[in-house]
Structures are given as structure tokens and as C-alpha cells.
Amino acid sequence: MRMAGERIIERLRNQIFENIVKQDIEFFDRNRTGEIISRLAADTVVVGKSVTQNISDGLRNGIMAVVGTGMMLYVNTSLTVSCILDFFFYENGTFLTIRFLIQLTMMSIIPPIAVAAIYYGRILRDISAKTQTATSHTTQVAQEKLDLIRTVRAFAQENRESHSYATETHKVYELSMKESYAGATFFSGAGFAGNFVAMAILYYGGSLVAAGSITPGDLTSFFLYSTYVGFSFMGLSGFYGELMKGIGASSRLFALMESKGQVEGQSSQTGIKLEKVTGRIEFKDVEFAYPTRSDAKIFKGLSFTIEPGTNVAIVGKSGSGKSTVAQLLLRFYDPSKGSIFIDGIDIRSLDGNHMRNNIMSFVPQEPSLFATTIRENIAYGRSNATDQEIESACERANALGFIKKFPQGFETYTGEKGVAMSGGQKQRIAIARALLKDPKILIMDEATSALDASSENLVQDSMSQIVMGRTVITIAHRLSTIQQADFIVVVEDGRVVETGGYEELVEREDGKFRHLIDAQLSS
Numbered sequence: 001m002r003m004a005g006e007r008i009i010e011r012l013r014n015q016i017f018e019n020i021v022k023q024d025i026e027f028f029d030r031n032r033t034g035e036i037i038s039r040l041a042a043d044t045v046v047v048g049k050s051v052t053q054n055i056s057d058g059l060r061n062g063i064m065a066v067v068g069t070g071m072m073l074y075v076n077t078s079l080t081v082s083c084i085l086d087f088f089f090y091e092n093g094t095f096l097t098i099r100f101l102i103q104l105t106m107m108s109i110i111p112p113i114a115v116a117a118i119y120y121g122r123i124l125r126d127i128s129a130k131t132q133t134a135t136s137h138t139t140q141v142a143q144e145k146l147d148l149i150r151t152v153r154a155f156a157q158e159n160r161e162s163h164s165y166a167t168e169t170h171k172v173y174e175l176s177m178k179e180s181y182a183g184a185t186f187f188s189g190a191g192f193a194g195n196f197v198a199m200a201i202l203y204y205g206g207s208l209v210a211a212g213s214i215t216p217g218d219l220t221s222f223f224l225y226s227t228y229v230g231f232s233f234m235g236l237s238g239f240y241g242e243l244m245k246g247i248g249a250s251s252r253l254f255a256l257m258e259s260k261g262q263v264e265g266q267s268s269q270t271g272i273k274l275e276k277v278t279g280r281i282e283f284k285d286v287e288f289a290y291p292t293r294s295d296a297k298i299f300k301g302l303s304f305t306i307e308p309g310t311n312v313a314i315v316g317k318s319g320s321g322k323s324t325v326a327q328l329l330l331r332f333y334d335p336s337k338g339s340i341f342i343d344g345i346d347i348r349s350l351d352g353n354h355m356r357n358n359i360m361s362f363v364p365q366e367p368s369l370f371a372t373t374i375r376e377n378i379a380y381g382r383s384n385a386t387d388q389e390i391e392s393a394c395e396r397a398n399a400l401g402f403i404k405k406f407p408q409g410f411e412t413y414t415g416e417k418g419v420a421m422s423g424g425q426k427q428r429i430a431i432a433r434a435l436l437k438d439p440k441i442l443i444m445d446e447a448t449s450a451l452d453a454s455s456e457n458l459v460q461d462s463m464s465q466i467v468m469g470r471t472v473i474t475i476a477h478r479l480s481t482i483q484q485a486d487f488i489v490v491v492e493d494g495r496v497v498e499t500g501g502y503e504e505l506v507e508r509e510d511g512k513f514r515h516l517i518d519a520q521l522s523s
């Protein structure tokens with residue numbers, strides 16, 4: 001049972017994690033990582049144990065109850081005839097036979113214990129669901145605060161964070177207290193009833209022995225079996241309670257396991273697999289609001305076309321939705337109206353997995369690295385890449401120089417989320433990672449923002465190599481970095497308000513792009 005339990009826990013974890021990583025990005029906007037981690041780590045153990053170790057206890061107790069009752073009846077049958085005929089009424093007319101003792105045991109312990117056990121089980125189920133939620137909140141708080149430990153330290157908020165963690169752990173403690181009270185009430189009540197009946201059996205059984213209607217041996221065996229039955233019913237109640245606890249903890253787990261993404265096929269492997277792509281992109285009348293903020297429309301009819309092989313910059317004020325263009329193109333979300341096409345095909349009909357794996361590469365605004373070596377981070381999208389390919393991607397991303405300066409070179413450990421790398425180094429590793437896939441469409445979200453002027457110049461210099469033979473979308477904040485763009489798309493109020501080449505737009509006196517440039521120069 002223990003082995004089966006461990007196997008169940010392993011399978012539950014794997015299946016739930018597999019389902020979670022395939023969820024839409026919206027799911028991660030709605031759920032906090034700490035909660036998911038806690039469900040995977042703690043809830044799976046409660047559920048696994050409740051259906052295995054607990055079942056073994058339940059089976060043992062069930063068998064003991066059945067056999068014990070059978071033996072009681074057996075003791076009874078051997079005496080039944082004489083008991084019923086000769087001692088049906090004893091002395092002063094009291095109803096005292098072994099049958100009566102059985103009835104006494106059965107009637108006075110089992111039904112009340114059964115009713116109390118059902119009630120106790122329900123309480124445990126509710127408390128268990130609440131405890132698992134409270135436990136997930138403690139993990140959430142710990143995870144978030146430790147993730148941001150540098151901010152916590154910089155603002156000297158260690159005490160406050162310890163206090164907020166303690167508040168959450170206290171909620172778990174209070175629920176555990178409730179569970180303890182419920183357990184103590186149930187088991188002490190059941191124990192008291194059991195002892196009372198045991199005394200009653202001894203008292204009446206003693207009288208029967210004294211009267212010679214049963215032998216001391218009969219009473220002893222009967223007493224032994226009834227104790228077995230009593231204990232096993234207590235055990236069965238405990239089993240039921242633990243089962244209910246498992247059910248309480250499982251509700252959220254099964255919801256996580258069964259939850260299906262909203263964006264059908266966001267990470268599924270169905271749909272068209274585009275093999276020969278030119279890299280033409282079209283946004284047509286796209287309307288969009290983030291699902292978690294559906295009243296704030298980001299796009300209200302966004303339309304633009306990017307021809308294959310061009311280097312396009314998307315510009316606009318902060319919060320105008322530039323990064324959202326990338327998120328829609330990667331199909332992290334679907335537009336509420338309108339469509340996005342790649343080579344004339346609506347991306348909703350493409351195989352999302354294939355599209356992201358073979359057609360596109362993305363350098364996010366804040367590149368995070370996995371806690372492993374530089375090599376593994378760069379080869380993340382193409383684990384079979386050769387050393388030569390990795391070096392070549394690094395050269396184009398202007399990353400080779402600094403990587404080679406590390407004593408361990410490509411084997412240097414990048415730290416959790418890349419903390420052991422500078423912002424500029426992380427960005428160049430992320431650019432190299434994107435280039436290694438040799439994508440037809442490269443999306444760079446403010447990819448050079450963390451670079452110092454000289455590194456940025458070096459990356460800009462290699463831009464001609466980076467863009468060669470592919471469509472590049474640069475989501476630009478610093479307008480100085482987009483002079484090489486073939487085409488600029490200016491986004492404002494959810495629409496495209498201007499398009500054109502850099503020189504052309506800069507010269508438009510009253511143009512939106514010109515305003516952006518002027519605003520940036522004067523700041």
C-alpha cells in the first residue's frame with residue numbers, strides 16, 4: 001500500500017504538472033505560482049496517502065469488524081438454544097442472554113459511532129480543504145517574498161515579511177486546532193461509549209456466569225470479540241475521516257488536472273504545421289483586452305502588415321500595448337475580434353507548438369534564465385545544437401566575448417532566474433538562445449534595453465546579421481535603437497496611428513512619431 005501510495009503521488013504530480021504547463025498564459029495571470037507549487041507538493045501527498053495507507057487501515061479494520069462480529073455470533077449460536085430456552089428471562093425478569101449482549105454492543109456503540117463518524121468525516125473534509133488552501137497561501141507568501149528578497153532587503157522589510165508569513169502559518173495552525181478538537185471530541189466520545197459498553201458486558205456477563213447460564217470462557221471470548229469489533233469500528237471511523245480529508249484535499253487538485261485552456265490549441269499539437277514560411281505577418285482589425293482585465297481594451301481595431309524579411313519596429317507610449325502585440329503574435333492570448341495571419345493563414349488554425357518551435361523566436365522584455373549552465377540556457381530551444389552552432393549564435397548576439405572570459409566558459413552557472421548574470425549578459429544570452437533556433441520570425445521585446453551603450457552598439461552592429469533572411473519585430477522603447485528598422489509602426493489608443501520609414505516619420509512635423517522622439521529627447 002505504501003508503494004502504491006508513492007506511485008499514486010508520483011503520477012498525480014506528473015499528470016497535474018503536465019496539464020499545468022499546457023495551460024493558457026491566462027491561467028498563470030489568474031493563479032499564483034506558490035499556490036500551484038503547494039498543490040503539487042502537499043495536496044498530492046494527502047490524497048495519495050488517503051487512498052492507500054488509509055485504505056489498508058480501513059481494510060484491516062473492516063476485516064476485524066466482520067470476523068469479530070462473526071465470532072460473536074458463533075459464540076452465540078453454540079449457546080443460543082440453551083440461552084433462549086432456559087435463560088430468556090433471568091431471575092427478576094431482566095432480558096439477559098448472550099444475544100442481548102450482542103444487541104447491547106451493536107445497538108449502543110455502532111449506530112451512534114457510525115452517525116458521529118459521518119458527521120466527523122464531513123467536518124474533516126471541510127477543514128482539510130481549508131487547510132490545504134491555507135497551506136498554499138503560506139507557500140505563496142514564502143515563494144513571492146523569497147523571489148523578491150533583494151527588494152525586501154533593499155527596503156529593509158524583513159520583519160514585515162516575517163510577520164506576513166507568520167499570519168498565514170497561524171491560519172494553518174488554527175485549522176489544525178479545529179481538526180484536533182473535532183478528533184478529540186469524536187474519539188473521546190466513541191472511546192467513552194466503548195468503555196461504558198465493555199463495563200456493561202462485564203457486569204451483565206458476570207451475572208450470567210454467576211447464574212451458571214454461560215461459562216467464564218464464553219464470556220471471555222465474547223468480551224474479546226466485542227472489543228475487537230469496538231476497536232475496528234473506531235478504526236473504520238478514523239478511516240472514513242481520513243478518506244474525507246483526502247476528498248477535501250483532492251477537489252482543487254482534480255480541478256487543476258481537468259482544467260482545459262481557453263485558447264484551444266495554445267500548446268496543443270493539432271492544426272496546420274507551416275513548413276515553408278516567408279514570414280509575412282498581418283494584424284487585421286484586432287480587438288483585445290486581457291482576460292483578467294476585460295474592461296480595459298488594449299486594441300480597438302489594430303491593423304498593420306509586415307512584409308517578409310523586413311525589420312519592423314513597433315513604437316508607442318508606455319502602456320500603449322507594444323508588448324501585447326508580441327503576446328498576441330506568439331498566441332499567448334487570442335484577440336476578441338479580428339485575426340492575425342502568418343503567410344496569410346490565421347494563427348488560430350496553426351499548430352501552436354510547431355509555430356513557436358519552428359517559426360518564431362522570442363526575446364522577452366525581462367529575460368529570465370533557467371538555473372543551469374549558460375550552454376543549456378542557450379540550447380534551450382534546440383537541445384541538439386552543436387558547439388559550433390552555439391558559438392555562432394553567441395557571436396551574432398555579441399555574447400561570445402563575455403562568456404569566454406568566465407573561467408568555466410559555457411559551463412558557467414547562471415543562478416536562479418539568471419541572478420548570477422548582469423542584465424546585459426542575460427539579454428545577450430536570451431538573444432543567442434533565440435537566434436540558435438534560426439527562426440523565420442524573430443520578436444525582440446526591448447531586447448537591448450539592459451545593455452550599456454557599447455554593448456548595445458555591438459548588438460546593433462550585428463543586427464544586419466541577425467535580421468538576415470527573417471522578419472524581425474523589435475518592440476522598441478528607446479527610439480535611438482530603431483534607426484536601422486525598415487519600417488516603423490506607431491501604436492496609440494489601441495490603433496496604428498502612423499507607419500513609415502524612420503527618416504520619413506522624423507521629418508513629419510506634426511507626426512506622432514516625431515512627438516515621441518521630441519518627448520524622449522526632452523526627458
Ligand SMILES: Nc1ncnc2c1ncn2[C@@H]1O[C@H](COP(=O)(O)OP(=O)(O)OP(=O)(O)O)[C@@H](O)[C@H]1O
Nearest residue numbers: 029290292293298317318319320321322323324477
Ligand atoms: N497580463 C496582463 N494582464 C492584464 N493587463 C496587462 C497584462 N499585461 C499587460 N497589461 C496591461 O496592458 C497594457 C499594455 O501593456 P504592454 O506591456 O503591452 O505595454 P507596452 O506598450 O509594452 O509598455 P512598456 O513600453 O511600458 O513596456 C498596460 O496597461 C498593462 O497594464
